[in-house]
Amino acid sequence: MRHLLSISDLSKAQAILILDTAVELARVSDGAVKKLPTLRGRTIVNLFAEDSTRTRISFEAAAKRLSADVINFSAKGSSVSKGESLKDTALTLQAMGADAVVIRHGASGAPQRLADSEWMLGSVINAGDGTHEHPSQALLDAFTIRKHLGKGAPDLVGVRVAIVGDVLHSRVARSNVLLLTLLGASVTLVAPPTLLPVGVESWPVKISYDLDSVIGTVDVVMMLRVQQERMSDLFFPNAREYSRYFGLNADRLKLMSPDSIVMHPGPMNRGLEIAAEVADSARSVIVEQVANGVSVRMAILYVLLAGQPLEAGSK
Amino acid sequence: MSVALSAPDISRALIRISHEILEANPATQQITLLGIPTRGAHLAMRIAASMSQIAGHEIPVGMLDITMHRDDLRMRPLRPIMPTSIPSSGIDGREVVLIDDVLFSGRTIRAALDALGEIGRPHTVQVAALVDRGHRELPIRADFVGKNLPTSIAQSVKVQLTEIDGVDEVLIEEN
Numbered sequence: 001m002r003h004l005l006s007i008s009d010l011s012k013a014q015a016i017l018i019l020d021t022a023v024e025l026a027r028v029s030d031g032a033v034k035k036l037p038t039l040r041g042r043t044i045v046n047l048f049a050e051d052s053t054r055t056r057i058s059f060e061a062a063a064k065r066l067s068a069d070v071i072n073f074s075a076k077g078s079s080v081s082k083g084e085s086l087k088d089t090a091l092t093l094q095a096m097g098a099d100a101v102v103i104r105h106g107a108s109g110a111p112q113r114l115a116d117s118e119w120m121l122g123s124v125i126n127a128g129d130g131t132h133e134h135p136s137q138a139l140l141d142a143f144t145i146r147k148h149l150g151k152g153a154p155d156l157v158g159v160r161v162a163i164v165g166d167v168l169h170s171r172v173a174r175s176n177v178l179l180l181t182l183l184g185a186s187v188t189l190v191a192p193p194t195l196l197p198v199g200v201e202s203w204p205v206k207i208s209y210d211l212d213s214v215i216g217t218v219d220v221v222m223m224l225r226v227q228q229e230r231m232s233d234l235f236f237p238n239a240r241e242y243s244r245y246f247g248l249n250a251d252r253l254k255l256m257s258p259d260s261i262v263m264h265p266g267p268m269n270r271g272l273e274i275a276a277e278v279a280d281s282a283r284s285v286i287v288e289q290v291a292n293g294v295s296v297r298m299a300i301l302y303v304l305l306a307g308q309p310l311e312a313g314s315k
Numbered sequence: 316m317s318v319a320l321s322a323p324d325i326s327r328a329l330i331r332i333s334h335e336i337l338e339a340n341p342a343t344q345q346i347t348l349l350g351i352p353t354r355g356a357h358l359a360m361r362i363a364a365s366m367s368q369i370a371g372h373e374i375p376v377g378m379l380d381i382t383m384h385r386d387d388l389r390m391r392p393l394r395p396i397m398p399t400s401i402p403s404s405g406i407d408g409r410e411v412v413l414i415d416d417v418l419f420s421g422r423t424i425r426a427a428l429d430a431l432g433e434i435g436r437p438h439t440v441q442v443a444a445l446v447d448r449g450h451r452e453l454p455i456r457a458d459f460v461g462k463n464l465p466t467s468i469a470q471s472v473k474v475q476l477t478e479i480d481g482v483d484e485v486l487i488e489e490n
Contacts, residue, residue, distance in 0.1 A: 017395065024380065024396040033433040036383040066383075302383075307393030 003115045003124045004300055006133045007178035015182060016154045019143050022299035028065060029295060038306055039068035042099040047089070049075040049105045054266050054290055055127050055136070059102045062297035086110060090119035098122050100305055108132035123304045131169050131230065137265050138175035140296040141222065142183060144289050148261050149219050157184035162214050164190040165224035165246055165273050168197050169231070172265045173224055177205055190214050192246065194235045211246055216255045222263040223248050223274045239272055249275040253283065261285050319464055320485035325445065328461030329358065332443050333365040335459050340410045345438070347409045348376040351427060352397035355415040357478045358445055362414060375402035379413070384426035401434055411437040416474040418444035421455035446485055448472050
């Protein structure tokens, strides 16, 4: 593996390798010395052309715990805001000797463009591109689900997951559908028809428009953020109506089966898709997802960067 | 391919190492064994079992993965990370015995010393190996050796254990 662009590039064995590696690396985060020498002398660039808190600091913490040097590069305050192209940015990074670029970009496919180009030779890690994919988030979600509900199995066979909310704009949902079904879980998407993408009926998922009928039948309820910044049209009449039909509130929490968990990739719109009392409840693993994110991203960096360098051009 | 150690040879060597470790460390309550996965970890379990019998009390045993501390990660295909488990008594102030199947260049033990440094500060660190095949590249030696096997650098030494390979034997292969 050279790049991590999309979950669809991963085999089941590769996905499990990353999750298993993360299990061992999680110990580092618990240890007295939170640092390993593994990537000493390697340079990782965080190229964030779109806002992010969690993902950027998570990748930064992961790289630093593996002793890599980290250069943070955000579009605001860089030459990108003066109109520099992705190509010129990539050439600059290559000239600085970046071994890997963690890229977040508003345009779907930007990481793929970077990986397929000759502009730079390092690994490309997709940290979220437009409405396409967010593979590291899906891996950390699968890691969290496996930890709570995996019963010691390497995969997620038999686990039932509902992904609720703005699927249309959600790269998290796309990556999670691919990864969770790859690992054998069954996935139900719950959303108003306006927030489901065209062609969703060809996805390997069940679809429901009624949260109340689904919520008691699943082990995991994954809430998605309503992405108001990507909404130029009217997708639902108003926030109160959305919240009433598709929000996770205390009454719906009571309908959930025992041992089931509530997830959210963050940042949350408290009071819109998820009620504050649910986000802070005992079923919620939202804060744990963030902690697991560091271990999983360490595993991704390890798997992509620690072994023998691959020939340029190979995947 | 020739058999350098048979099953009875291995079991005799492990019992002898068990006695030697206890002899060298009179404070037997302070000993902690750490095997290096995968085969070193199984050897450590076996040595701990026989040492516990001889000493009359439980000898703590764990395993220590050293993959993340290797200096040759970039020279080989990706190595999977193996589990680490440290006994609850920890390693601070204890007599730690690292156990591996084959002592060769010494680089695994060097990496293990680095890995130990992240977990704690043992009183002493000692090394036991089932086979010492020579060709050291670092100033590292074994304190307890099952068998010294003079080999040429072109040969490879293969340790097989029942827990993994279904049979106990040490083979020397010509490459």
